[in-house]
Amino acid sequence: MSYVLTTLTKKKEIDSIIRDTIDKVLVLRFGRASDPGCLHLDDLLSKSAREVSKFANIALVDIDSEDVQVYIKYFDISLIPSTIFFFNAHHMKMDSGTADHTKWIGAFHTKQDFIDVVEAIFRGAMKGKMIVNCPLPQERIPKYQLLYKDL
């Protein structure tokens, strides 16, 4: 999968990709390549990378790398795979009925679901919204339990 998508291991790389992706949605997947959930998501991402290429950039972040730990803390990543969306260096939130609106946790059921999500983010961002609603029906959204803060 990583021959299609770039894998980032350094904070500087993440910084530069966030700053340099202009007017396109930046999809950052945080996970590790060996995890099956991440593998599933990576597969979907790499297959749809070309289709969304006009309005989205996709990159993978390896959470096992040292440099990246600050981002893991900053973004509060506790479950993988976690996908965070940026637009013009602004973080985009999505309300999908789950507890955490700041990121997408888990994989997608189909390529089309992913594309729909990215499209919703793009449309919202182009209108000036920083939080968008999730276009997927509830059964297609992976559910999870968030660990509460300070536990």
Next chain:
Amino acid sequence: MNAMNEKKINNNKKKCEFEFCKVCNLNHDKGHRHKYFPNHKKSLSAFLSRFQSKLADIRFFLKNPSVLRPEHASRNRFWCVFCDADIDEISSSFACANAINHLASEDHVKNLKHFLWKYGGEMNHMDAYRILEADVAKWEKNCKSLVNEAAPSNDRSNMLQVGPSNDIRNELKNKNINDFENCTFDPIKSNLSNGVMPLHYFTNEYQISHSGLSADTNVGPFVHDAIFSIPADAWISNDLAVDWNSQQPLPYKNLISSSDLSYRGVSQGYQGGGMVNGVTSSQGSHNITQTSATPPKKAGGNVHTGGPPPWFEATEENHLSAELKPISSSFISLSNKPGKKLNPKRVGAAWAERRKIELEMEKRGEIVKSDCDDNWLPNFGRVWQSGSRKESRKEFEKEKQKLPKVESHSEMPLKIKPYISKRMRRDASESE
């Protein structure tokens, strides 16, 4: 002005119901206007030329009637597009008899007129789509004489039949199915026995014409593969009066030919061997069309001279320096300063504009003061925070700062000592 507007409004008020255009194979609600649209005209000419080629085959049998054997009859169907009817040859004794009779009938002419009215064909060419009664009479006479001939000598009739019946089968089949491999027809034999299909060109002429074609600039006559059955050519030739010796361009509708490296596209109308829209070439691969030979541009440069690609041209429109607020910190406040092309209210518009300018400056080689230090973090709306995203970042940084302080306190009392290996330590302790 007002009168014109009113007229326009009136015209647009007419709403037509959906109709199906069988030429374009689509439904439209433009009513009678549809037939004047260029797309329709194109489809119409293709449609009619396809039908023409089928008619050409029937005309061949009009001029050269031959007996139709019953086992071949079931294969010879003909669909008349004007009447929307299938015409089969089950009960006919001569090739295409039913078709010929149909094409001469009054009903067919009526339908033809209606079709031309509805779909806008040219009325003067009407005769191309029907058979005149005089011709039918002639044909019937010929048929009768054939029957009389056939009675005395069966062998001869068999020979007579071999050619044409094979022709029908091959010709009608090949029209719709692209297999000219089934051409069991032996051109030389049939030519000699029938006398109805003279060779329209000699084989050496064919070769010469092919070798000459690459040199010629304006080769009109269509090039076809040698596989094509000769009867097919003959029928087309009959229809269009080819003069092979003259190498002049055929008055053929959709033939494409260009200069030098000619792209020989065979149009839809030509279905003799079942090749539709194929690129045929005899020697090598002459599938290339030469673009118009413009003089080489020197100003811009190209890939070979190492000029800049056109998409790198700096867009002047993004230089909105006058409009942008001076920003001290490197982080974007959520300001909605207008961009020019994209929605100015989009998320991060100001950031995007600034960043684009920065990138362009970098490309040009100017050193841009990079606001990105090692501790830069994007504004992130954290999970459990309330308040704006900038605040969350500040919160995070505070948390970050707390941690190292705690660590450094514990580290302070540690003194840095040189490393002593275990052995040394052991020795030291033993010695003690």
